[in-house]
Amino acid sequence: MITTRGLTKRFGRVLAVDSVDLDVHEGDRYGFLGPNGSGKTTTVRMLLGLVYPTGGEIEVLGKRVPKHVGDALPELGALVEGPAAYPHLSGRRNLSLFDAAARGARRTRRARIEEALERVGLAKVDQRPTRAYSLGMRQRLGLAAALLNRPRLLVLDEPTNGLDPQGIKEIRELLVELNREGTTVFLSSHLLVEVEQLCTRVGIVDRGKLVLQDDLGALRAATGRVLLDTPDPGSAVALLDGRVEQRDGDRLVIRHDDVMALNEQLVAARVRVRELAAQRRTLEDVVLEVTGPGSDSFGEVR
């Protein structure tokens, strides 16, 4: 759905995006993750033909960008760096104008607007102008605009900005549902939790470079350690001497590959088990391992 080769963008002397090779497959929920100022938004803008690359190639929905971006955009919906609407007009009127600008079919316009508003939870919104909208409502309206043309590909830049926890959950469920119906979702975010909860594939960008791109499942591999919570930590340590890497009260970190075998061993030695689980890497571990400090920090934190 999205392929880039050696995508590069230079603003004067600043290298904002440095030779990025993205590969987003059909049906992915792709998380484009990176600290602030790492080049995420510039990359998204290049995918949409808003910013012209300095070097490299882009293909979106099989069309060359920016040359043939006009052929790709009708099948694509996007939210770039916050929503935007004409402040003195109502939400519906805004959507109607945007749809007319895209030469959307007038016959189905009203139905598509209502459908989009319903999906994002604005079905009952009144005629108030969008300048009176809350940040969350604006975000939802922006999403509705992206859904107007029933896109095959959604490109969303920080879509849950300004939403409360309930709203974030609703949007996540909406995106999963759209994805199940066949929409590929490309989500750029600096929020680990958002990506971890939603995405199936992850690309991590740092200081303009794509430092990692893989399935989330593969990234969150077992670490070869098992976490044990037991009321008998003393006997557990005695039993597993040498394999215990860490002890924090009743909680132990044990170097072991096989949870079932370990459980058997503990039970046989009459060590009571309150909790036993294989340790997995969190996305945070992965990100911290591959990225440096964000480009919005200058100097170390003391």
Add this chain to the structure above:
Amino acid sequence: MIGVELRKLVLRPRTWVSMLLLCLLPAIVAVFLATADFAPPPGQGGAFLSAVIGDGTLYPAAALALVLPLFLPIAVAVAAGDAVAGDAATGTLRYLLIRPVGRTRLLTAKLVSVAVYVTLAIVVVVLTSLAIGVVLFGTGSAPGAAGGTPAAAVSLSGVQLSSSSLVLRLLGAVLYVVLSMVGFAAITLFLSTVTESAIGAALGGLAVLITSTVLETLDAAAPVKPFLPTHYWLSWLDFFRDPVLWRNIDHGLLLQAGYILVFFGAAWANFATKDVKN
């Protein structure tokens, strides 16, 4: 896209407020003239004003002369300056472009929308001032000659004009003023693609206007005068001479066409190759 821009124009309160203000100036002047009950000497307070007292149907031309030097260009500068920069500032520009709206199509729609706005504004000014003129000054029967032939306006050359000829001349003048304003709008539209600040672009356009007006009064600037954007602006008055004095009108039309071509071209060249980062 032109339809969308026109809908935006109509739905925008600013459009109607600015037109109201444009109509207000001639209305205020007319009220003062009517209550003072003596004609200003020729040459004071704008063209036609002395003639208007005798014939209200001439008032639209007087109103044009009142709003043209400053009021109308300010309204045009605000509208054209906002055209691209305004959408850039609210962020709607990027959403229009990814709908998708081609950049050339968008820019053309913007210029057309400004042209429609100018035309509408002038037509509204003409119609309201016609109504005001007729109500306050009557329709041209010479004072004291009750029952004299009505609607026989006097041209700037002192010849009587029939009312059908007056309508044609007024139409010509309106079209000429519209084109002059669109030429000015093209300059401001170009500035609007350069900056993200609508007010900056509008002020830039007005700076061009003021510079041009100042140079116009400067003898040392004689070589460039025929090319100044405001040089032939007042030539619409020539429609009210008898016979119509076409020389300056022709030059004016050619010059404005040149400004539109050059600055719309520059706006296109800049906008089509620009990174949209806001």
